[in-house]
Amino acid sequence: MSQQDIRLAIYQPDIPQNLGAMIRLCACFGVEIDLIEPCGFPFSIKSLRRTAMDYTNLVKIKNHNDFDSFKINYEKQRRVILLTVKSPNSIYDFKFKSDDILMVGSESSGVSSDVRNSLSFDVKIPILTPARCLNVTTAASIAISEAIRQTIKRQTIKNINKDES
Numbered sequence: 001m002s003q004q005d006i007r008l009a010i011y012q013p014d015i016p017q018n019l020g021a022m023i024r025l026c027a028c029f030g031v032e033i034d035l036i037e038p039c040g041f042p043f044s045i046k047s048l049r050r051t052a053m054d055y056t057n058l059v060k061i062k063n064h065n066d067f068d069s070f071k072i073n074y075e076k077q078r079r080v081i082l083l084t085v086k087s088p089n090s091i092y093d094f095k096f097k098s099d100d101i102l103m104v105g106s107e108s109s110g111v112s113s114d115v116r117n118s119l120s121f122d123v124k125i126p127i128l129t130p131a132r133c134l135n136v137t138t139a140a141s142i143a144i145s146e147a148i149r150q151t152i153k154r155q156t157i158k159n160i161n162k163d164e165s
Contacts, residue, residue: 003030009103014040021137027058036064087122094123096147
């Protein structure tokens with residue numbers, strides 16, 4: 001597996017163990033991270049050491065002071081797809097692009113309605129009721145896997161067709 005163009009944006013995380021696990025996830029799949037502050041804890045590599053272990057050296061993390069500074073960096077270049085239980089759109093019906101940014105909200109409150117309304121795309125991972133939601137790290141894992149599966153599959157088909165010409 002190689003470095004991916006897909007990115008994971010983490011909006012105002014408030015549980016260091018989940019952020020550490022998402023750092024490990026992204027390191028394993030070659031996905032870069034956009035960390036949108038403020039965090040609900042003092043952000044430091046030391047605070048993440050137990051769950052991120054030594055994986056922090058394997059992933060690029062770009063810090064953004066707030067959502068507006070994040071959006072300025074990407075709004076004309078890439079799609080930002082919000083993972084939210086409030087979306088009517090299934091992740092499995094959505095067609096990901098290889099340069100999409102997948103965004104997860106904070107564990108305790110998700111994202112504000114202003115942030116949600118400013119984004120053009122949102123998806124959910126269908127789950128059985130009466131369950132309310134998945135852990136944010138689990139949701140990020142499923143979304144990253146689905147986005148990579150879709151984009152690698154399309155790239156492979158494109159390369160096969162190119163080779164046959």
